[in-house]
Amino acid sequence: MTRQQHFGWFLARGFGPQGWGYPSLDWDYDWTRPEIYQDAARTLEQAGFDLVIIEDAPSLGSPETIDLRVRHAFGGPKHDPMLLAPYLFQATRHLGVVPTVNPAAYVPYTAARQFATLQHLSAHRLGLNVVTDTGSARHFSAAAPLGHDEAYDRAEEWLDGIRLLWRSWDHGALVADRATDVYADGSKLRAVQHRGEYFAFDGPLNAIPFPHGEPAIVSPGGSGRGLGFAGANSDVQLALAPLNERSVRDYRAKIHDAAVAAGRSAADIKILFAIQPVITASAEDADRIVAASAHPDDAALVQIARKQSSDLETDLTSLDLDKPLDPSVFGAHVSRGSIQRLIGDRGDDAPLRAHLTALARAGRIADRSGFVGTAEEFADLIDELGDWGNDGVLLWGDFHPVTLHRTLDELVPVLRRRGILRREYVDGGLQANLRAF
Secondary structure (H helix, E strand, O other): OOOOOEEEEEEOOOOOOOOOOOHHHHHOOOOOOOHHHHHHHHHHHHOOOOEEEEOOOOOOOOOOOHHHHHHOOOOOOOOOHHHHHHHHHHHOOOOEEEEEEOHHHOOHHHHHHHHHHHHHHOOOOEEEEEOOOHHHHHHOOOOOOOOHHHHHHHHHHHHHHHHHHHOOEOOOOEEEEOOOOEEEOHHHEOOOEEEOOOOEEEOOOOOOOOOOOOOEEEEOOOOHHHHHHHHHHOOEEEEOOOOOHHHHHHHHHHHHHHHHHOOOOHHHOEEEEEEOOEEEOOHHHHHHHHHHOOOOOHHHHHHHHHHHHHHHOOOHHHOOOOOEOOHHHOOOOOOHHHHHHHHOOOOOOOEHHHHHHHHHOOOEOOOOOOOEEEHHHHHHHHHHHHHOOOOEEEEEEOOOHHHHHHHHOOHHHHHHHOOOOOOOOOOOOHHHHHOOO
16 A cells, blocks of 8 residues: 655755756756746745755865865855745745754854754744764864764753753743733743763753754764664654665664663654666666666776765775775764765775776666666655665755756656645644655
8 A cells, every 4th residue: 555755855066066077057047046946945845845954064075085076066066055045945835944054063052052943934844963073073163073972962862952952941941921921931941951971051941941842953973873873863864775675674774773772662763775766768768777787898997986085085086996995095974874885795806997997887666776777667666665674765966957857857746646735734834745755
């Protein structure tokens, strides 16, 4: 039986040069202005999407890889997605907007106050994609960068502190009674005093409580510590895993077990698997795209290496394509999940060429070897995920109109006709829509 699922869009380019490197750039949009993002947000809301997650990297990376990251605009420049969010809220009525935030960049009191302000201004549609990018830490403090697990410890303390501040107004503290001329009852405000390993601050927060719930917390991360963080804290998990039944069920079970271990219900978190489909007009078109990707030339492999170098903050273009990739080239700050996505199951003896070739190759949705196919074939896949208990998917791409419409124009009607994609929103903001089914 068809099962309705949640849909989101992961803005993989972040608040950066939309369409750079593609012929569609000649639409002449100015990526620094809000219009292209507002148009895209309206399209996603018309399509019935729950949320858009705006990727971000506040750093241009290590000195060794800055040129790689900016030369082709893979890793920068990027403007601040938190400041873009109000423009997207203004353009829409229901869509959740989820900027990426790094705990190293915001002290808890300032973060709690700013995020509370946006939650009220947006009618409760704010989400926060909490990342633990340790490579950016040098921009915010003279302290040495934290290790992988320690960065999650800091993020957990940061988020706990923000929630303490959001909840420093007890029930009944906000009175707003004109008859008695009492706006708030100060005796019901709690003087939070936090002295932790990473942060120290006092409350209460100078912002009123939320009538429809706190901002939704989103998290990526596939490590054991990352999955534990998601289970304990997140409303949405950005999931990266092979889309076969065993992998999907195992991944979901790990998140749900972590949620239950933290005293939550498995239903408290929505797990959305990230997919970047190539929607084609016909099966024959899909076959042609897949065949063309089977034997990439060196130029194509170098282009992939450039992007991977940006993502991994490691210059892969300086390595010999035909020699094994030594994992020690990656710094401790590089996500283990990102490294694993490059290496896959090919082993330490495989040359770099084999890893890049595997990334270059496309596969067909129809035989579950990849994500190239027709709208009907993609809907079949989403139906199958629903049969495995899936909550939804995050489609992946930039906000150039060509990218958006190439993916959605044929797909949305098919998903709606099958009952997979919502037609209406409920009142109450992002949290209410995530819990609607």
